[in-house]
Amino acid sequence: EAGVTQFPSHSVIEKGQTVTLRCDPISGHDNLYWYRRVMGKEIKFLLHFVKESKQDESGMPNNRFLAERTGGTYSTLKVQPAELEDSGVYFCASSQARGEAFFGQGTRLTVV
Amino acid sequence: AQSVTQLGSHVSVSEGALVLLRCNYSSSVPPYLFWYVQYPNQGLQLLLKYTSAATLVKGINGFEAEFKKSETSFHLTKPSAHMSDAAEYFCAVSLYSSASKIIFGSGTRLSIRP
Numbered sequence: 001e002a003g004v005t006q007f008p009s010h011s012v013i014e015k016g017q018t019v020t021l022r023c024d025p026i027s028g029h030d031n032l033y034w035y036r037r038v039m040g041k042e043i044k045f046l047l048h049f050v051k052e053s054k055q056d057e058s059g060m061p062n063n064r065f066l067a068e069r070t071g072g073t074y075s076t077l078k079v080q081p082a083e084l085e086d087s088g089v090y091f092c093a094s095s096q097a098r099g100e101a102f103f104g105q106g107t108r109l110t111v112v
Numbered sequence: 113a114q115s116v117t118q119l120g121s122h123v124s125v126s127e128g129a130l131v132l133l134r135c136n137y138s139s140s141v142p143p144y145l146f147w148y149v150q151y152p153n154q155g156l157q158l159l160l161k162y163t164s165a166a167t168l169v170k171g172i173n174g175f176e177a178e179f180k181k182s183e184t185s186f187h188l189t190k191p192s193a194h195m196s197d198a199a200e201y202f203c204a205v206s207l208y209s210s211a212s213k214i215i216f217g218s219g220t221r222l223s224i225r226p
Contacts, residue, residue, distance in 0.1 A: 043202065043216040056213060103156035
């Protein structure tokens with residue numbers, strides 16, 4: 001069974017550009033989470049989807065970040081426009097109800 | 113509010129030596145506690161979790177952790193380090209056993225000396 005898959009694995013963009021990160025959860029997992037690790041600090045929660053609905057988006061840093069989960073399947077996280085401080089590793093995780101969260105390998109975003 | 117503090121951003125031990133990675137938590141309610149590991153170029157993997165069933169929790173790869181409420185600690189140990197244990201380890205806390213927001217510590221990178 002495929003695990004959580006994230007695309008791309010690395011992205012380097014210029015300040016002011018737009019970047020879209022994608023996460024494909026494990027099939028059948030209704031819960032999908034985005035996390036971010038900036039500059040070797042702690043991994044921080046961004047938001048939580050249950051199917052296509054945003055259950056908790058308290059960790060989203062500002063309105064330059066937009067997360068969607070079309071049809072309750074894959075999810076995208078768009079950063080527009082990107083700033084230098086957005087650089088970091090973005091992790092996606094998925095789980096069944098009350099089940100273990102499985103994490104993807106992460107997308108390393110570098111804004112220059 | 114919940115929080116996690118990992119003492120030591122980098123720990124180095126000799127192969128065969130005891131591994132001890134420290135974690136202290138803060139929680140206003142009984143917490144669920146986790147240890148995750150990230151091997152190079154891989155995603156986060158759950159090592160073990162405490163869900164109030166037993167204070168000593170055994171995980172994968174010979175790791176275990178003990179929940180000590182009086183000390184608000186959840187330190188990770190392994191009796192004998194192996195070269196393959198080199199990775200970054202994250203302690204984490206959550207209000208629920210799973211399927212909810214997880215609060216992570218800043219991570220401890222474990223190096224193993226031959």
